[in-house]
Structure formats: C-alpha cells, structure tokens
Amino acid sequence: MDKEHVFFENYAGTWDRDRKENPEILSFLVTLMGLSAGDTVLDAGSGTGILLPYLHRAVTGTGRIEELDYSHRMLEQARQKFASVPGVTYTEKDILKYKLPQKTYDAIVCLNFYPHIAQYKEVFIKKMTAALKQDGALIIMHDMPRSRVNALHARGEEGQSCILPPVDIMATMLITAGLSVTIAMDTDSYYFIKAEKKQYIPYEQYPEFPVHDDIPDTDGTSHAHGHSHTQTKAVMNRLARISGHLEAIKRMVEDGRDCSDILIQISAVDSALVSVGKVILRDHIDHCIIDAVKDNDMEAVDNLKKAITRFIK
Ligand SMILES: C[S@@+](CC[C@H](N)C(=O)[O-])C[C@H]1O[C@@H](n2cnc3c(N)ncnc32)[C@H](O)[C@@H]1O
Structure with missing residues (x-):
C-alpha cells in the first residue's frame, strides 16, 4: 500500500464530515452529465459514495452503478450508508491495475479523482475509453474550483504531475485519445468536462x-x-x-x-x-x-x- 492509499484508509471515517458535501453543486454536475434511466455508470475513485444518491436518482431503479475505489474503508462507508439502494455494486480495486470490462459503461465519472491518476493520464484515459460503450461519456469533474484542487495537490509528493489542467488542455488530451469533448467548464465553483466516445470517422x-x-x-x-x-x-x-x-x-x-x-x-x-x-x-x-x-x-x-x-x- 503506498502513502496515498494509507492516507485514504485513515481518512475514511471522517471523510464525509470534512469533505462538506454541497448538494446544489453536485445535483447540477450530475444534471450536466446527462444520464438517462437505465444507464450503467462507473463512479471511479468513489470514496464514501458521496455521488451515489445523485447518480441513483438520475439512472433510476433500472440503472446500474458501480462504486470503484482501492480503499477498503472508504468503500465500507459507502456500503453501510447505501445498503438498501438497489442496482449498486462495489469494486475494491486499484483502477490502474484492474482489468475493467470493455464497452460496458454509459458513463464513467471521476469526481475529485483525476489528480490521483494524473501521473498515468494517457494510460488511464485510454483504459476508460475502452471501457465505455459506443456513445458513452467520460466525465472529469470537481465540486470546487481548479485553483483549490491544485492548491490541495501541490502539497503532495507528485508535484506538477498531479495538477488539474485548464479545461482546454484537458480537452486537447481527451480529443487526442479519440473522444469528442461536448462540455468543458471551469468556473469559480466547479470544474466539469465531458468527452464522448463517438463513432470514429476516418x-x-x-x-x-x-x-x-x-x-x-x-x-x-x-x-x-x-x-x-x-x-x-x-x-x-x-x-x-x-x-x-x-x-x-x-x-x-x-x-x-x-x-x-x-x-x-x-x-x-x-x-x-x-x-x-x-x-x-x-x-x-x-x-x-x-x-x-x-x-x-x-x-x-x-x-x-x-x-x-x-x-x-
Ligand atoms: C479525493 S477522493 C474523492 C472521493 C469521492 N469521489 C469524493 O468526491 O468524495 C479520491 C478517492 O480516490 C481513491 N483512489 C485514489 N487512487 C486510486 C486508484 N488508483 N484506484 C482506485 N481508487 C483510487 C481514494 O481511495 C479516494 O477515495
């Protein structure tokens, strides 16, 4: 277990208290995702499942949500809080090492997760793209401004590689990976970028x-x-x-x-x-x-x- 993994294991018990969920912003971000009833969604780096109720409302009882996190304790919190929510699975894996099923998800959402895999961004984006269904979307979002995300991560040992880039740089990266960017917003309260896996046009x-x-x-x-x-x-x-x-x-x-x-x-x-x-x-x-x-x-x-x-x- 590396230092960061240990950090999240230790933080799981007080995560929700310190994280301070803002329902208004989270509802808005999930609306931007454009989910439909019955969708299959991967919540990557799901933590204690902060996003789960919002995703569940959007995909309704017919949808499926996979909460994926490498922290046992983070996922344990989510399991306890949402034991009665149907259509949810919990995957305790390191997303960089785990063999995700291919062409499976209508949406893969990374809430406050990107900086944790930023060192391996090319591999990560390629892997997520392969796991999306045709027309599925990869969403990278933060319920705080980019400046705050980067201030938090600047303290980490990985330094510059964990930086959340401006949306146009992120968009260039996603387009280079073959995705089509349909929404890109960088505001004083949130960061949101949606990239869709469209039919490849030669x-x-x-x-x-x-x-x-x-x-x-x-x-x-x-x-x-x-x-x-x-x-x-x-x-x-x-x-x-x-x-x-x-x-x-x-x-x-x-x-x-x-x-x-x-x-x-x-x-x-x-x-x-x-x-x-x-x-x-x-x-x-x-x-x-x-x-x-x-x-x-x-x-x-x-x-x-x-x-x-x-x-x-
Ligand atoms: C900043 S937290 C965000 C949690 C949640 N999405 C939220 O916004 O409250 C990042 C989460 O990513 C998880 N994580 C970090 N690196 C990971 C990896 N390689 N594979 C799976 N989970 C990872 C951590 O355990 C942690 O729960």
Whole structure:
C-alpha cells in the first residue's frame, strides 16, 4: 500500500464530515452529465459514495452503478450508508491495475479523482475509453474550483504531475485519445468536462472544407504542368484545424495563462505544421515531380530541391 492509499484508509471515517458535501453543486454536475434511466455508470475513485444518491436518482431503479475505489474503508462507508439502494455494486480495486470490462459503461465519472491518476493520464484515459460503450461519456469533474484542487495537490509528493489542467488542455488530451469533448467548464465553483466516445470517422471521410478553385497557389501562380493535388481537401482540413488551434493559443496568451501550458500547445501546432508540410511534399512528389521529370521540366525539379532543403532545415 503506498502513502496515498494509507492516507485514504485513515481518512475514511471522517471523510464525509470534512469533505462538506454541497448538494446544489453536485445535483447540477450530475444534471450536466446527462444520464438517462437505465444507464450503467462507473463512479471511479468513489470514496464514501458521496455521488451515489445523485447518480441513483438520475439512472433510476433500472440503472446500474458501480462504486470503484482501492480503499477498503472508504468503500465500507459507502456500503453501510447505501445498503438498501438497489442496482449498486462495489469494486475494491486499484483502477490502474484492474482489468475493467470493455464497452460496458454509459458513463464513467471521476469526481475529485483525476489528480490521483494524473501521473498515468494517457494510460488511464485510454483504459476508460475502452471501457465505455459506443456513445458513452467520460466525465472529469470537481465540486470546487481548479485553483483549490491544485492548491490541495501541490502539497503532495507528485508535484506538477498531479495538477488539474485548464479545461482546454484537458480537452486537447481527451480529443487526442479519440473522444469528442461536448462540455468543458471551469468556473469559480466547479470544474466539469465531458468527452464522448463517438463513432470514429476516418480522416478521409471528414466533412468537406470549402475549397475554392479560384484560390491561387501561394506564389500567386498555378502549376506550369497544371494538374491537381489529390490531398488538397485533407491539407485544407488540417490547416483549418491548425488555425483554430492557433486562435486558442492567442486566447491563452491574452488570458495570461501559464507559460508552460502555452508552450505545450505551441509545440503541438509546430508538429501539426510539420506533418501537413509532409503531406504537401509527398503530394507534390507524387503528382507534380514525376510528370515534371517525364516532361524534362528541370525548373520544377530544381524548385523542389530548394523547397526540400528549406523544409528539412
Ligand atoms: C479525493 S477522493 C474523492 C472521493 C469521492 N469521489 C469524493 O468526491 O468524495 C479520491 C478517492 O480516490 C481513491 N483512489 C485514489 N487512487 C486510486 C486508484 N488508483 N484506484 C482506485 N481508487 C483510487 C481514494 O481511495 C479516494 O477515495
């Protein structure tokens, strides 16, 4: 048992007293979750089951709730308090080591839990995503402001890795894991982010970005050996996303956000730009240069050489 686990075992008896439940905020957060009658919900890091009555009201008697926590005493408190509530199971496991059933939950909720697994966030998010049903949602929420969460965790030994990030950073992480973020709120009283497991859309099937035939090439001329690039749509989509990302970074700078958060986002844009450059380069080689060589258009070949030299600098 590590130090943190021992801490929670020791704290279980007085947790509810010290935690000070705010029913108004918890009801609101559970409303935001958008649960339906009959849903199956995993309450990850459930502690003494603070959220259980709210979840039960939302999923009604036909739903199923799994309270999961590695602390025996925390779960024992929950079991005693809610012995008469039907449709509830209690799983005493370390969520990072436990093999969760796949495609099982309509919702997985982490109330005040994320910082405890933040060191292993990629593995955790991937694992939760696999455990969700199609269209299920992963919800990361706190019934206190982010500043307070981080002040509490700053005292821990894990330091920066246990920090609850701003919602847009969290959203980027969840989107990178393949989820669709549908709600993201960071207020003076709570933090809430909901990410849904939507049908995967392959890149080639993304909705078409309006591409105008009359847009000239960047140098204002059309290709001398005039034929189209096959990746134009994909390139335009990528560039549209990069420019949206850049706008978000501008807002972060305006809002005076943490420099290291901003730098992480800048490096993401940087890699995205390099990767779109590679798509353009491959397209150019596949569709322009081969023909240019055939037509003995040495100027085009020469220009490509110069472009590659600049690109890989
Ligand atoms: C801050 S408490 C939150 C409890 C409850 N959700 C609440 O808001 O009152 C975090 C809970 O996560 C549990 N926990 C921490 N790491 C865990 C892990 N790896 N697996 C399962 N439970 C864990 C602790 O035992 C503790 O009950």
